[in-house]
Amino acid sequence: MSQRLIELLLEALWETLAMVGVSAVLAALIGVPLGILLLVTQPGHILARPTFNRVVGTLVNATRSTPFIILMVAIIPLTRALVGTSIGTAAATVPLVIAAAPFIARLVEASLREVDPGLIEAAQAMGASPLQIVTKVLVPEALPGIAAGLTITVVSLIGYSAMAGAVGGGGLGDLGIRYGYQRFQGEVMVAVVVVLIVLVQLIQSLGDAAARRLNKRDRSQANG
Amino acid sequence: MIVIDDLEKDFGVPSGPNPVLRGISLTIEKGEVFGIIGRSGAGKSTLVRCINLLERPTRGRITVAGRDLSGLAGPALRAARHDIGMVFQHFNLLSSRTVQGNVSLPLELVDMPRGERLRRVDEMLDLVGLTDKRDAYPAQLSGGQKQRVGIARALASRPSVLLCDEATSALDPETTKSILALLAEINRTLNLTIVLITHEMQVVREIADRVAVLDQGLVVEQGRVFDVFTQPTHPVTRSLVREVLNLELPERVRSRLRHSPQTSPGLVMRITFTGPSANEPIVSEIVRRFGVSFNILHGHIDYIQNAPYGTLTVEAGGSEAGLQAALDFLRVKSLKVEILGRVAAPDRAVA
Numbered sequence: 001m002s003q004r005l006i007e008l009l010l011e012a013l014w015e016t017l018a019m020v021g022v023s024a025v026l027a028a029l030i031g032v033p034l035g036i037l038l039l040v041t042q043p044g045h046i047l048a049r050p051t052f053n054r055v056v057g058t059l060v061n062a063t064r065s066t067p068f069i070i071l072m073v074a075i076i077p078l079t080r081a082l083v084g085t086s087i088g089t090a091a092a093t094v095p096l097v098i099a100a101a102p103f104i105a106r107l108v109e110a111s112l113r114e115v116d117p118g119l120i121e122a123a124q125a126m127g128a129s130p131l132q133i134v135t136k137v138l139v140p141e142a143l144p145g146i147a148a149g150l151t152i153t154v155v156s157l158i159g160y161s162a163m164a165g166a167v168g169g170g171g172l173g174d175l176g177i178r179y180g181y182q183r184f185q186g187e188v189m190v191a192v193v194v195v196l197i198v199l200v201q202l203i204q205s206l207g208d209a210a211a212r213r214l215n216k217r218d219r220s221q222a223n224g
Numbered sequence: 225m226i227v228i229d230d231l232e233k234d235f236g237v238p239s240g241p242n243p244v245l246r247g248i249s250l251t252i253e254k255g256e257v258f259g260i261i262g263r264s265g266a267g268k269s270t271l272v273r274c275i276n277l278l279e280r281p282t283r284g285r286i287t288v289a290g291r292d293l294s295g296l297a298g299p300a301l302r303a304a305r306h307d308i309g310m311v312f313q314h315f316n317l318l319s320s321r322t323v324q325g326n327v328s329l330p331l332e333l334v335d336m337p338r339g340e341r342l343r344r345v346d347e348m349l350d351l352v353g354l355t356d357k358r359d360a361y362p363a364q365l366s367g368g369q370k371q372r373v374g375i376a377r378a379l380a381s382r383p384s385v386l387l388c389d390e391a392t393s394a395l396d397p398e399t400t401k402s403i404l405a406l407l408a409e410i411n412r413t414l415n416l417t418i419v420l421i422t423h424e425m426q427v428v429r430e431i432a433d434r435v436a437v438l439d440q441g442l443v444v445e446q447g448r449v450f451d452v453f454t455q456p457t458h459p460v461t462r463s464l465v466r467e468v469l470n471l472e473l474p475e476r477v478r479s480r481l482r483h484s485p486q487t488s489p490g491l492v493m494r495i496t497f498t499g500p501s502a503n504e505p506i507v508s509e510i511v512r513r514f515g516v517s518f519n520i521l522h523g524h525i526d527y528i529q530n531a532p533y534g535t536l537t538v539e540a541g542g543s544e545a546g547l548q549a550a551l552d553f554l555r556v557k558s559l560k561v562e563i564l565g566r567v568a569a570p571d572r573a574v575a
Binding site: 116118119121122123124125126127128129132136137140141143214216217218 | 276278299301302303304305306308310312314316317318319320321329330332333334361362363377381387
């Protein structure tokens, strides 16, 4: 493997990590609160706002049903307004965040829904406010599930980030397409895929370990 | 003191009304253990959940310690709830928090400073005997230990009322006894009012002072536990009492009763002893004074709140005059005597 190839790979890996890392953090900052809102504003829940819930739910579904490649192109004006350009790694994070946030929101909502309603009731009986129920009961109890959801999101973001190459986003996917596909350098394609496999494995293992550590429900692991 | 005044709860749906509580009025005194018993679906869980407004009453008023809760909402309601502890059938502990963290939760809700909070948690864990489990997670505890954590958590904010919603129904008999003993002790030492919802008469007998029997959303009977046990009037109460006080005659005796002519010499009767008379040697006195022989068919002595309550089913033999004198004597002693029938020949096998 040539020195040049290694440099290219490292640079692309860095771009991918930056793109995925930044968009994952931003998407989580939007998606987690959104997921909480989606749950607690449901009819009969602690902050029931049925109309609000329906509107937000519809928006989330609409974003999630738009294919990423179309979303990316469709929001170019927004991207330009936010980062000043529609080309490059920074520009690619905007569509990545917009695609990942609703995804995280639904996963968070599903994890929170798994929390035993009896715990909410117990907290209400103690005189907890809705905000206290969210921060002291719902989120801590759902944390293993939320960690698993974020892991899935990061892995999906790696896949999406390859498409961001289409707007000059750079990264591993872009490298594979430009060198491996367009210039017929098969070994670059193979190297890119191997790096991606290792990366995904690593992230999944880290995520699983975190979820296990947070889960105190299983007697054998409660000491962890 | 808790006053429930003409409480109604209707889980009405668009298709029609669905009344669960239909006009309940109860007064629960400060410092007493009050049992609310009923079959599943009688509305007892809804009733206890109305006391801290987890369920909002459709009509009627709930007053706890002089404060009318029924109109409260938001911060005022939450403040009132700090004064009412609640213990649940399935414990409802946070799996993500240790024992200490769980007991600390109600104190965090009112922003109690950390030092004071930890002291209070230690005090509560000491009270329920779980100091050594402070850093364990609920998953590592037995059912009884979990309920002790539940009780410690409910008491952490020093409430004046403790609501127990089937608190022992998920526990085995042995553990149930120890949890009830703990509740009784807390009631004594803290002068805490305890409202206990259960479907088990055993639980009521063990620790309640007074009891209300709930059936189809109505209080069908209420009073001191001893009285309700010994003189149940409503069919539901009778059947609940029968489960713990075994008053049924054995089949062997019943079949002989049915087949014997009314003129047979053996007289079968059930004598009920309550209160002080249960301690007197009445049977031996009758045998001595009236020359009547007793063949004991079935007997049972129970202690309800430390007062003895016994029934004795006997087959009495002797002269008509002797039997009559014996019956009169029992009535003078104001014991309850029921004549169940006559049997052909005394069955010596059981004597």
